[in-house]
Amino acid sequence: MASKDSRCVLVTGGAGYIGSHCAVEILQAGHDVIIIDNCCNAVTGTGGIPESIHRVCQITGKQVKYHQVDIVDIEALRDVFSKYSIDVVIHLAALKAVGESVKRPLDYYKVNFIGTCNIVQVMKEHNMKNLIFSSSATVYGHSNAVPFVETLPTGIDITSPYGKSKYFTETMLKDVCSQDKSWNMILLRYFNPVGAHPSGLLGEYPSGTPKNLMANAVQAALGNIPHLKVFGNDYDTPDGTGVRDYPHVVDLAQGIAAALAKIEDNNNSCGLRIYNLGEGRGYSVLEMIAALEKASAKKVPYVIEKRRPGDIGTFYSDPTLAWKELGWKAxxxxxxxxKDLWHFHTMNPHGYLKN
Structure with a gap:
């Protein structure tokens, strides 16, 4: 039973990597959680519910409501909103691979931009105007100097449809807030979350081919793939490989919970806020490989390949504002x-599959 001060929180994409960790933090904060997900990247467990959600319940000892819904289906969204008195939406559902977005731009605009328009439309119809949106550091483009701070210009020299889809969505949300001051929106610009829940029950194990660095690095360490592909070693970085900000996924989830608390603390009158959620320093690809080798006591074989379209050399955050206003830092x-990443994969050698 939730406390009298609890909120009913809808988490879109809640069966995913960040979403499942977010659900844990929101439940542990005493709120009720409803999850919607289209399961495009989830393993189904007992009762047709994604296995990750079963594990969220196992970790927290609490239950969540789940509906298999695609955010591009506005009528399905309306059906969910008609069933509950939702107080806040935490919107994580999105396509998220930079390289893939270059090959599938239409899909990325459809899901990331139009899907978010659908959510905002249905929220407006129900006069519920509290939204926490999962944006991306890619909105800064590649012309800004690091570290990226929230006051930097966005939308300039963005190199991928993924980044553009997030920038266009941010622009739409800002316009909505500008037109109607009763909206409360917190835009969280994520960097590159890694790691897993320390219990070993939750982590990242895509149902298809992994699309990010550490998921592939683990597969190489386990011998499931012959080697890790390192895209580019000719960037203007200390070792030539790309440098990124890699916060722990639990830190990131706690940042989302801090954003929810910001809306609560301001009595639903925080307006529009934007925060970076990152550690505030960068690590190169080779540094990340070395760290995983140390944690796993395994070799990570890799080969150098050409740069991918849409990638940039260095980006990492200045998370000072999140610390000042949310009381959050990685x-x-x-x-x-x-260590947590490796623990999850050794406990779950086939991911969320039973065998």
Whole structure:
């Protein structure tokens, strides 16, 4: 039973990597959680419910409501909103691979931009105007100097449809807030979350081919793939490989929970806010490989390939504003990130599949 101060929180994409960790934090904060997900990247468990959601319940000892819904289906969204008195939407559902977005731009605009328009439309119809949106550091483009701070210009020299889809969505949300001051929107610009829940029950194990660095690095360490592909070693970085900000996924989930608390603390009158959620420093691809090798005591074989379209050399955050206004910062070490990542994969050699 939730406390009298609890909120009914809808988490879109809640069966996914960030979404499942977010659901844990929101439940542990005493709120009720409803999850919608189209299961395009989830393993189905008992009762047709994604296995990740079963594990969220196992970790927290609490239950969630789940509906298999695609955010591009506005009528399905309306049906969910008609069933519950939702107080806040945490919107994570999206396509998220930079390289894939270059090959499938229409899909990325459809899901990331139009899907978010659908959510905002249905929220407006129900006069519920509290939204936490999962944006991306890619909105800064590649012309800004690092570290990226929230006051930098966005939308310039963005190199991928993924980044553009997030920038266009941010622009739409800002316009909505400008037109109607009763909206409360917190836009969270994520960097590159890694790691897993320390219990070993939740982590990232895509149902298809992994699309990010550490998921592939683990597969190479386990011998499931012959080697990790490192895209580019000729960037203007200390070792030539790309440098990114890699916060622990639990830190990131706690940042989302801090954003929810910001809306609560301001009595639904926080207006439009934008925050970076990152550690505030960058690690190169080769540094990340070395850290995983240390945590796993395994070799990570890799080969150098050409740069991917849409990639940039260096980006990492300045998370000072999140600390000042949300009281949040990333605290878990790189060693902890790799240890938790490896722990999840050794406990779940086939991901969320039983066999």
């Amino acid at each position: 605290t878990r070490s790189l060693e902890e990130r790799c």
